[in-house]
Every structure is written in C-alpha cells, then in structure tokens.
Amino acid sequence: MPVKTIEEINERILEGKAVVVTAEExxxxxxxxxxxxxxxxxxxxTTGTFGAMCSSGAFINFGHSDPPIRMTRVWLNDVMAYGGIAAVDAYIGATELSESQGMQYGGAHVIEDFIAGKDIKLYAESYGTDCYPRKSIATTINKNNVNQAFMFNPRNCYQNYPAGTNSSDRTIYTYMGTLLPEFGNVTYCTSGQLSPLLNDPEYRTIGIGTRVFIGGTHGYVSFQGTQHDPGQVRMPNGTPASSAGTLALIGDLKKMSTDFIRAATYEKYGTTLFVGVGIPIPILDEDMAMKTAVSDKDIYTNIVDKSGKTSFSQAVSYQELRSGYVTINNKKVPTSPLSSTVKAREIADLLKTQIKKGEFLLTKSAEGLPTDKKRLNKLEVRGY
Incomplete structure (x- = not known):
C-alpha cells in the first residue's frame, strides 16, 4: 500500500517539512x-555518481553569420563535431579526438573548456548553396555568444558494470583503465550503494521526465539510454548481477560547472567525460524504503578478463572491491575505482540540501523505463 505520493512529498518540500536523507544514510x-x-x-x-561516461556530448547552435553558411564539416578546437543536422547546429561527442593533439585532447576537453567559459575555436566548411553562399568560416565561440548549448548524453548512469582484470602476459590499455598482466589488478566503475539505478532497481520512480542533477545544474531523463538491458540476471534484492539499465540525460550546458563535468584521457585508449549525476528517489512505500537501503555488501558484479584471452568471470561484492583487494585464483589482487565516491557523496549531499531548501522538486515520470526481459542484440558481420 502506498504511504505517500510524489505530489504529497512535493507539498512537504515546499512547506519545509520534508525529511531528506542520502542513500548511505x-x-x-x-x-x-x-x-x-x-x-x-x-x-x-538522494543518490549520486561521478564517473567516466563515454556516451556523452553536447548540441550547440552557433547562430547565423553574414553571409550565412550551411555547415557540413565542423571542428571545435580542432576536434571534429557532427554537422549533419541543420545549418548551424553541431554535436560534439566526448570521445572524438583532436586532429592535431590526438588522445591528449578531445571532445570531452572541448566541453569542459566551454563550461569553464573559455573561447573555443570554430572552423566550418560548406559546399555553398544559393541561400547559404559562404563556404568556410573561422571564428571563436563561447557559452555567452552561442544560442543554445545543451548536454545530451545517450547513455549514462549504468546500472552496475563488470569489473575488469587482465589474464594475459602484457599490460593492456582499456576503457577500464590500465590493466596489469597476470591478474595484476582489478578496476571497477560505479558508486555502489549511492548509485541512482541501484537504489531504484526496478525503475519504479526513475523514468522519462524524471528531474535530475547533472553536471551542477538540473536536467531530465529524456529516454532509456542506449544499451538499456533490463533483462539482466537479478539478485534477490532486485539489483542486477552485471550491466543492465541506462539513462539518456539532458541538461543546460551553459549552467553546468567544471566541479561536476571533467575531461580525462585514458592512456593509450582515448578521451572520456566524467559526469556527475544525482537523482532523488521518493519513498512512496515500504518497498522503496527497502530498495534504497541496499548496501555495498549486497550489490554484486562480475570481474571479467578484458584481454579476451579467457572467459574468466568471478562474482564479487562492492564491499569486497572497496576493501582494496580481492582474491583471484588464490592470489591477492589490488582493486581501484574509476569513479569517485567522494564526489558521489558530495552530489548526494548537495541534492539533499537543494531539496530541503525547496530549490528542487520531484517529478513524476511521464513514462516508465522498459522492464521487458528481451536481451540486447549483437552486431552480426554479414557483408553487403
């Protein structure tokens, strides 16, 4: 039986009577x-996470020049952006690399520099048309002189993710960081008991239209994220045993802060964007209270061999991962996180404060996230 509704909770927030706690509390x-x-x-x-979310980027509308140009190829600080949208719109992806600096600078760095208020070099080309006669343009843009700039991330907030290790005889460089040979280390990437979708494992309150904290401002869940996979094997408490749900998120890039959006380079792999996200979960009933009390000792993932040499897989709890060591084949192996628990706590605490002050109200989702058991398709190499 419901104990309270989102509408009733919002009334309590506006009256200054709401009881708000973090997932750890x-x-x-x-x-x-x-x-x-x-x-x-x-x-x-309140929940929080701050980790590498490669499937992130931003749409920017530059405004029209005189004479105008229909931009077909676009570069921002020498990083190619996708211009096949409209005349002066482009999408800059976090993992696109600089054509001059390679892995040292990429789309993620452009986004961070933009948020920081720095000037960004814009160069664009076109084949020219009667209505858009200009064939090239070189100028600078920043967050104060473009029209719209909004972050749109197709896949954020993975609901759990496998930890990585390496059975081979050489060091490998991956999106899970540097993995040392012969099971030399294990890396993992989630905020565990603070993670948004692990606190709402059945997507009862998080859905399309849910208001979220993203990058230092308020945004929304716009859709299920790409590779959303709710059919993943589940533990008795509802949490998935490996990667499952994902969220597509949107927010105003101009209002974001580099405290919660940071570019990074993984050695010999590429660039990525660390994104800070916090999602409030309304406690509607006893079930939601129990779900949001999940702890690291009750959340499991699998350690997998990222070298591709073996099919090695070992279940492990986040309590074990956070202890600093796990045991693999009777060997004590050091672990390290690729996400920041400190920042995740900061986000959950900040969101808690905003809600208590009445600065952040909850939203009822317009539509729930898919919960079907169909698994993801694989790309088949068919030829053509």
Whole structure:
C-alpha cells in the first residue's frame, strides 16, 4: 500500500517539512527502524555518481553569420563535431579526438573548456548553396555568444558494470583503465550503494521526465539510454548481477560547472567525460524504503578478463572491491575505482540540501523505463 505520493512529498518540500536523507544514510535508518517505519519517516533519498561516461556530448547552435553558411564539416578546437543536422547546429561527442593533439585532447576537453567559459575555436566548411553562399568560416565561440548549448548524453548512469582484470602476459590499455598482466589488478566503475539505478532497481520512480542533477545544474531523463538491458540476471534484492539499465540525460550546458563535468584521457585508449549525476528517489512505500537501503555488501558484479584471452568471470561484492583487494585464483589482487565516491557523496549531499531548501522538486515520470526481459542484440558481420 502506498504511504505517500510524489505530489504529497512535493507539498512537504515546499512547506519545509520534508525529511531528506542520502542513500548511505538510509541504510542505517532502515537497519535501526525497519523498512515499514522508515517509509513513514523519510520522504526522499538522494543518490549520486561521478564517473567516466563515454556516451556523452553536447548540441550547440552557433547562430547565423553574414553571409550565412550551411555547415557540413565542423571542428571545435580542432576536434571534429557532427554537422549533419541543420545549418548551424553541431554535436560534439566526448570521445572524438583532436586532429592535431590526438588522445591528449578531445571532445570531452572541448566541453569542459566551454563550461569553464573559455573561447573555443570554430572552423566550418560548406559546399555553398544559393541561400547559404559562404563556404568556410573561422571564428571563436563561447557559452555567452552561442544560442543554445545543451548536454545530451545517450547513455549514462549504468546500472552496475563488470569489473575488469587482465589474464594475459602484457599490460593492456582499456576503457577500464590500465590493466596489469597476470591478474595484476582489478578496476571497477560505479558508486555502489549511492548509485541512482541501484537504489531504484526496478525503475519504479526513475523514468522519462524524471528531474535530475547533472553536471551542477538540473536536467531530465529524456529516454532509456542506449544499451538499456533490463533483462539482466537479478539478485534477490532486485539489483542486477552485471550491466543492465541506462539513462539518456539532458541538461543546460551553459549552467553546468567544471566541479561536476571533467575531461580525462585514458592512456593509450582515448578521451572520456566524467559526469556527475544525482537523482532523488521518493519513498512512496515500504518497498522503496527497502530498495534504497541496499548496501555495498549486497550489490554484486562480475570481474571479467578484458584481454579476451579467457572467459574468466568471478562474482564479487562492492564491499569486497572497496576493501582494496580481492582474491583471484588464490592470489591477492589490488582493486581501484574509476569513479569517485567522494564526489558521489558530495552530489548526494548537495541534492539533499537543494531539496530541503525547496530549490528542487520531484517529478513524476511521464513514462516508465522498459522492464521487458528481451536481451540486447549483437552486431552480426554479414557483408553487403
């Protein structure tokens, strides 16, 4: 039976009466009081994550020049952006590399520099038309002189993700960082008990239209993320045993902060964008209270061999991963995170403060995320 509705929770927020706690605080509350009582005590649980989210980028509208140009090829600080949209719109992807600096600078760095207010070199070409006669343009843009600039990330906030290791006899360089030979280390990337979708594992409150904290401002879930895979094997508490749900997120790039959006380069792999996201979860009933009390000891993932040499897979809890070591084949192996728990806590705390001040109201999703059991398709090499 529902204990309260989102509308009732928002009323309590506006009245300054809402009880808001972080996901980590909720663990102790439920342990001490039980889920039934906690559901009546707590109105909102805040979550947070800050990690590498490669499937990120931004749309920018530059405005029209005189004479005008229909941009067909676009570069920002020598990083190619996609211009096949309209005359002066472009999409800059986080992992696109600089044509002059290679892996040292990419789309993620352009985005961070833009948010920081720096001038960005814009160069664009066109074949020219009667209505858009200009064939090239070179200028600078920044967040104060473009029209719209909004982050649109096709896949963020993975609901769990496999940890990586390396069984081969050489060091390998991957999107899971540098992996040392012969099971020399393990890397992992999630905020565990603070992670948004691990606190709403069945997508009961997070859906299309959910208001979120993204990059230091407020944004929204725009759709299911790419590679959304709700059919993943689940633990008894509802959390997936490996990568499952994802979110497509949108937010105003001009209002974001480099405190929560940072570019990075993974050695010999490429560029990526660290994105800070926080999502509030309304405690509608006892079930949601129990789900948001999930702890690292009850969240599992698999350690997989990223070298491709073996089919090695070993289940492990996030409590074990966060301890600094795991055991593989009777060998003590060091672990390290690729996401920041410190920043995740900061985001959850900041979101908690904003809600308590009435600066952030909850939204009821316009449509839920898919929950079907169909698994992802694989790309078949068919020829043509």
């Amino acid at each position: 909720m663990i102790d509350i439920v342990e001490e009081n039980g889920a039934k009582k906690a559901a009546k005590m707590v109105d909102v649980v």
